[in-house]
Amino acid sequence: MKFKINNANLLQGLGRIQAIVERRGTLPILSNVLIKATSDGIILAATDLEVGVVSTHPAEIEQEGSVTLAAKKLFEIVRELDEDDVNFGLEDGTRVRIECGSARFSLLSISPEEYPTIPGGEGVTFVELESSLLAEMIDRTLYATSSDETRYNLNGVYMELTDENRVRFVATDGHRLAKIDKTPPHPVAFLENGIIVPRKGVSEIRKLCDETDGPVEIGLGEGFLIVRRPGLLLSSRLIDGEFPNYRQVMPSDFRIRLVMDRDRLTHALRRIALLAHERSRGFRFVLEKGGLELSASNPDLGEAREILPVDYSGDRFESGFNARYMLDALSAMTSKEVLIELVDELAPAQLRPADDADYLAVVMPMRM
Incomplete structure (x- = not known):
């Protein structure tokens, strides 16, 4: 050689x-x-x-x-x-x-x-997807995957085809959930039964998207998802497990809907999180007429409190959430405003861009 x-x-x-x-x-x-x-x-x-x-x-x-x-x-x-x-x-x-x-x-x-054989594209039917579309779907979901190896079926992104022939990515670690639906230019039939792609594989696919201008091709091999473009092929072994029924944890029949400036909420929450307990990262979420109060306390450091004006005239509502989980959901959005939907104090909160129904995030409540 x-x-x-x-x-x-x-x-x-x-x-x-x-x-x-x-x-x-x-x-x-x-x-x-x-x-x-x-x-x-x-x-x-x-x-x-x-x-x-x-x-x-x-x-x-x-x-x-x-x-x-x-x-x-x-x-x-x-x-x-x-x-x-x-x-x-x-x-x-x-x-x-x-x-x-x-x-x-x-x-x-x-x-x-x-050297081990790396799966190639032989005998695989590929479908073309824009790399920017694939990157967006990964950015909106990857953060919610679990790193707990004992819950291996949550250690990746679930990819499926909806009844409307839309591609859906879902990720959850049991405490939060992220979901996005997109309509591709070509049907992705091999996702009909759903697959779980490990977090590492999804991360490498995301890097490939950054290096690509235009479309990539994706296909399903024997236990592998394959993504390729001219000069590069990436394969990721699938997780052999059953993804949980995520629809069961998605709230509905919302009693409260708030539209807020996403950046303002994000910056306020970051300030409050500075004094959240380092392990639980919990903060209080209290709604009263005209205002949303965010607060956190740490017995070793002190307390933080901030009130944001909101268009709300209902009864007092108080719940608790993990600040990092809430910030991750907000950071995955690009919209100017965020829609926060609530059922009651014990139910999860749902967040979505105010102008985009394709994406949503769910954050479970926590005791404070």
């Missing part, structure tokens, strides 16, 4: 896989990147057995072949190189020579035969 590649192109490809390769896994090969020199250019592949990425980069190929190298160390080396082009050559079957200007490196390689 022998080739020359542009330093910037190689650095971009290596940078993309840093969040995927394992640092100290049980399989040493998973800390490596698979490098293939082919007639089509250089192929970089990396996987942690949950998420895999394969990218193609132009290069001058003198001799085809494959090696695996320590992904993090190779990235650190390439990042420090000054010249435009980097030369790679396999020396004795176990070492790879790297040359750039006057710099010389020799890295050990693990046999590429040991």
